[in-house]
Structures are given as C-alpha cells and as structure tokens.
Amino acid sequence: MSLKLKIAIASGKGGTGKTFIATNLFNVLQKMGKQVNLVDCDAEEPNDREFISGDYMHSFDVTQKIPVVDESKCTYCGKCYDYCNYHAIFFLSEQRVIQVLDEHCHGCGACSVACEYGAITDKDDVLGTVTRYKVQQNTHLIETRIKVGVHSSVPVIKEGIKAAMDAELVLLDAPPGTSCAFIQTVAMADYVVLVTEPTPFGLSNLRQSVETLRSLGKPHGVIVNRIGLGNNEVFDYLKNENISLLMSVPFDRSIAKIYSNGQLLTNASDEWTMKFTQLFDNIFEKHGNSSY
C-alpha cells in the first residue's frame, strides 16, 4: 500500500471552521471505506476528538533533551550562557549562580558543547503527547497535545504527522495562523485547503496564508464558511488571484447547532455528504497519487 494523498486543512484566522471541515471530510472518507488517518495538529487546543469517537489504542510522550548543570563541576565561566541563543540559562558570574530555565530551552545542545568541564548533561523533558484512537477498521484519529506553557508545539506536531503515515489518505487539521507550527504542518501536505469567512478579518488572514503557501509552492484552494454574514470581497479576491473556490458553506443556525453539540453535519445531511464527497473527488483528481 502506498501513500496517495495528504491534505492539510488550515486557516490564518482562528474559528473559521478548520475542525468542522476536517472532521466532516474524514467522516465522509471513512464512510466510503477509504483508509484514512486524521491528525489533529492544533496541539494547543485539540478538538477533533469531540466530533470523532474512537477507541484509545496507545499514546507516547514527545520529549526533548534539556541540560542539567552539575554545580560541583561548574567553574561559572559563562561559556554555556554565551552559547545559548534562547536565554534559557540564567547566569550571574559574581554571585556564582547558574540555572537552566527549562521552559525557554529548545534542546539544541549548544550549552553542552560549550562546557569544557563536563558539567552539563542531558535529561528528557516532556513537551507533549501523541495519542492514537481507532475509529474504524483502518481509520484512525491521531491527536497531538502540548503540555501547558511549552515554547513550541512543532516537535509534537511533527511526531503526530509521522505516526499517521500508514494510511493511504492523511488529513491534517492545522493549527491557526501562519507561524512556524502552521508551516511545519502544511510542509508535510500535498495540498492545502484554506478555510475562511467572508469578513475583513477573514480576508486579511487569508491573504497572508495564500502568500505563505505561494512562497512554499504548495497547491491550495479555499472554502468560504458562513456566507451570508459579512461581505463579498473574499469572492472578488479569489477571482482576481485565480484561486479555486472549493466549497461555500452558508451561515445557517441549524449547521451551527449541529457543530456546537459536537456532532457532524455529514451524519445529519445526505446533501452535505454529497458535497464533501465532491470536494474530495475534485482535490484527488488533480493532486492524488503524488508522492512527497
């Protein structure tokens, strides 16, 4: 079995409907009997599991190496402090104080290279966990979740995506924004679905996402959610920029209600099951079978 397509579902602005699209697309694909894994890459606030129920299979911690200073060997020379690019070593030379600030450490190992006295060793520090749930035969939900206060969700997201590569289709529910965590997620995808809403905020963040994806050379299309609210500017933008409009979802209190209760629209509506199926078919036709 070879991997056929990895699709990331992303948006610059939070709350536009990434999770709504990702979970419903997953649901439709698994009902079609596809071998599909969904990765919740929003490691700060993972929510996919509220919509997709599955049986717990296993989980593992994602760790990084952080330094431990042996003060009996330390000469308080300050070289590790100079080498650290993340302000993760608190050092007062005259008072002979040295302390590692774990939450600032990126685990690069520069300090231990710097130390000429063998005073720095490593220990494992937990950044977060990756948990795998079995949804159906051959379909899984993989959740990434960071520990509160860690500097970056990227290592946890990367491990989560790696763990999902055993299916023919992989959906990545990306973290909001266009920062590092977003880039790391979309970098692993063959195709990116951007979800936006027809408001000035939505459009501004969409432009930023599109520019970023263009610089990465990632093929992408757009879903506009909650049309009927806001204005039409986003449609003009898509037309002028020649970006494909993959789907429009109207603002509808009944859709909002289904979502708010943690339910899936595609379990409640045949019409929407059809639309999500078409959405996938359209993407697969153009971008499927690509190897990355």
Added chain:
Amino acid sequence: MEIAVISGKGGTGKSSVSAAFATLKPEVVLVDCDVDAANLYLLFNPTHEKEEIFISGFKAVINKDVCTNCDLCVDYCRFDAITNVNGEVVINEIVCDGCKLCSRICPLEAISMIPEDKSRMYSGTFRNGKMVYGLLSPGEENSGQLVDMVREEAKKVAQKNNLDTIIIDGPPGIGCAVISTITGVDKVVIVTEPTLSGLHDLKRTIEIVSKFNLTKMVIINKYDLNVDMSKTIENYCISEGVPVIAKLPFDKIVVDAMVSCKSIIEYAPDSEIAALLTDAFAKTVS
C-alpha cells in the same frame, strides 16, 4: 489598569469585544497581541509614530565555496535540519531552529547566521487613544517575545500620555504567546462560545489563567446559538467561581460593524449588544 481579552478557541469574538472595550471610555491604549493574525489595525487604522524591527530568530546559511562536506554539523544538529544529500551538505531552512550551534562548531566557519528581521512592532495613535501592535512575519517563531516587546511599549506609551487603561487583544490557544499576554495584567476577560469545542478550550484557558492567579471573568458570545450549551458553560463557570459578566446574543450587526471598520459601540450604540458590553466593561474595571 491592564485588561487582557483572550479565548482558548479562535473566532469566538475576542477582537470584537476588545474593540468595544477600547471605545467605551475616552483615551485608552489598545494593544493587539495576536501577533500571528493581528486584525484590530484594520478596524482602527492607526497612524504609525514608531516602527521597530523584531528579530524573531536566525537561519543558518552555508557557504558552498568554503564547505568541505565534512558532516560535522550534520552530526551536531539536533533538529535534523542538516543532511548530506549525495555528498553535499544541505540545510533545510524550514526545519532550522536558529540555535547557531552549527556555525560555532564548523572548523572552516562556512556557516553564517542570517537574522529573521521581517516582523515588526508598530506604535501610534487611533481615534480613541494610542495603539500598539505587532505583526509576526509568516513562518517566524518566538511570538511570545514579540508580545513582550509590544506590551513593554504599551506601558511606556500609557505612562508618557498619562493613560490609565490598557486593553489587550490576545492570541488564541494556550501557548507561549498567551502566557506572555496575560503575565502581570490586572484582569483577564475570556470570551467563549456555546460549542463543545468552546467549552473544552475554556477549561484549558481557565486552568492557565488560574496558574497565574489572575482575576478572570467570562463572556459567552452568541449564547443563543445553543442555549443548552450556554447553560452548561455557565454552570461550569459557577463551579469554578468565575463570574460570567455577559451573555451576548448572536447578531449580524456585529459582523456588519466589522465590515464598516467600526466597533459595535461606534456602529450601533443603542443596540442590545452595545448595552451588554457597556455593562460588562463596567464590571471588568470595577
């Protein structure tokens, strides 16, 4: 007084609430700490009296003329950003964390560190006071440090202009940037929505804010989209001892206000939502 408006989940209405709060009394300092997706400047179109570069990090770049492909840097890099592809050492710019270790250990000094300098902090004036915000360039990291820089500037501006109210619009999530946003503020207003995701994220957010021992309160936005879920959220807040200071109904005029580049207070001062937010602001500052 510094008031931070945050929400675990994105899109619950943080910025609409911040914009309302920023126009409820004359002369405030408005701060946009959602540096990854700053939006309030679109609404208030501030002048820029000051622009500062934020160096978010560094990227390693290899000088091919000097490199002998000895692979020493490949061994040292803990981010797997450097690989040997067919005998040639290559640095993956996306994966590089900017730690500088490779440039330090290269015996031929073939690696240099290029600063990432596309992110900005702006400080200026808007129609109801002063405004400070940050724009993190796509793909850049360390948003927490940019938030620190923005808040530092906001405090200076407040002092210089003798303004006593700082309204901070925060980022979504529970990461570094959120912690930088709420550290040391006087009040935290958490905006949520009546969805299962909203409730889930609210719990994680309250957990974080509690760690910092800050005074917190909750606004349930669009509460009538799911009255039962709103009730569940309200009961949860009561059990946690967190006051719910407003329940705002869903109303299209909130989006209309945004489209018109106005806060709801400016756009529809006589609306029910404006009245509820006026009351919520009074409760926040009291």
